[in-house]
Amino acid sequence: MSEPIIVGVDGSRSALAAVLWAADDAARHTRDLRIVHVAAPLVHGGRPYERALDDAVREEGERMLAEAAALAAASRKTVQVSTELLYGDTTEVLRAQAADAAAVVVGSRGVDGFAGLLLGSVGLGLAGHVAGPVVVVHGAPTIVQGEVVAGFNPDDAVHPALDYAFEEAGSRGARVRVVHAWDAPATRLGQETIAEVVRERVRDLLEPWTTRHPGVKVIVSVARGNPIAALCEASARADLVVVGSRGRGVIRSAVLGSVSHGVLHYASCPVAVVRPPLRAG
Ligand SMILES: Nc1ncnc2c1ncn2[C@@H]1O[C@H](COP(=O)(O)OP(=O)(O)OP(=O)(O)O)[C@@H](O)[C@H]1O
Ligand SMILES: [Mg+2]
Missing domain, CATH: 3.40.50.620 (HUPs)
Known part of the structure; x- marks a missing residue:
């Protein structure tokens, strides 16, 4: 099977713009789309947090993935969409995911950072660090320029x-x-x-x-x-x-x-x- 397009989501608008870009790219190249959210493992002083908190993190991650998958499926109906909830450091996990991807797509910004930040740590941590294309999507898609x-x-x-x-x-x-x-x-x-x-x-x-x-x-x-x-x-x-x-x-x-x-x-x-x-x- 051909390599999928991978897109990272964190619940931000910027990440949803990345999902739309990635779904469109997958449709044009007849590739599958894999939507990934990386959750940070909840540890405090080297010990895992309570189970209930961990469940809350998982549920929140699954909610983000479902929202992104619904958006992708609605925008490009022919694309096969799958979702994956992974744990670890976001940049490291996405770098590993990139190894079997046709392209990795992320938003320029996420939910963290400060208001004026132009580029988050994830885009910067991926671009040039992995073989193949890393696409950073700025803002919502505008009119097609050709x-x-x-x-x-x-x-x-x-x-x-x-x-x-x-x-x-x-x-x-x-x-x-x-x-x-x-x-x-x-x-x-x-x-x-x-x-x-x-x-x-x-x-x-x-x-x-x-x-x-x-x-x-x-x-x-x-x-x-x-x-x-x-x-x-x-x-x-x-x-x-x-x-x-x-x-x-x-x-x-x-x-x-x-x-x-x-x-x-x-x-x-x-x-x-x-x-x-x-x-x-
Ligand atoms: N936990 C995550 N799982 C998957 N993708 C993520 C995650 N966090 C961010 N991304 C991807 O990276 C993009 C940029 O987010 P990033 O975290 O780099 O910026 P930020 O949150 O504004 O600033 P900071 O670098 O301080 O976190 C998001 O739009 C999303 O596509
Ligand atoms: Mg962030």
Whole structure:
């Protein structure tokens, strides 16, 4: 059987937005949807709490899962939905779940944190830490834009974001906008001339993906400037922004490059961070 899409829920509105996104994705790719809630085991001073309290935690978890499953089933009737109540540390449990998933989907925020927090610990603890796509859903779904944005750096050795962006665009009948921005001081050469050279290089490098996905229209956007700003600006008119977990520029131990980190926080549409199965570089 093909790998399921996994979505984590914690009773927050943000998590329900993630459920709708995940149900839609599962429907488009004919995959099953597994909805997971992770409950913290109730211990105090190393000893488990009373049974009655544990039962209350389980009941609350089951209520959240039932609410999420009903929402998923109502929004996408063809999708097979299952639920799972697990115990432990949320990020650790979801990381383990990711091993047999096509994608892991979470909300940008949950029930904890403070009012102005842009990204909770779960999204941050998953993105770049697990192989494959981690999708962080910001807010409720808005009108369909028909565009998937892919962040692209020609200097990177591998481009896992492009595979996912083209697959997602293909399944949505959407176009792909490949965005490359470079943060360098202005030179005496005309910016237009440089942009034209960079655009040609990007187009050449995209050939394997355009050949594999002939039905997907591609737009190349190149400009001098900050890549986070360029991607976040493009996110305002996109259904999804896809970035790799890290490029070449970051220190080897970093799990998330600065661009991916920034886009995860500030994009105004769902963000997929894709880590290749085997670390390059
Ligand atoms: N216990 C949980 N079980 C399953 N998924 C969860 C759980 N907690 C959070 N999530 C998922 O992670 C998303 C983000 O929640 P997260 O906990 O990271 O943010 P927060 O609660 O705002 O802040 P904090 O990091 O302080 O907890 C949720 O929308 C949900 O998809
Ligand atoms: Mg939380």
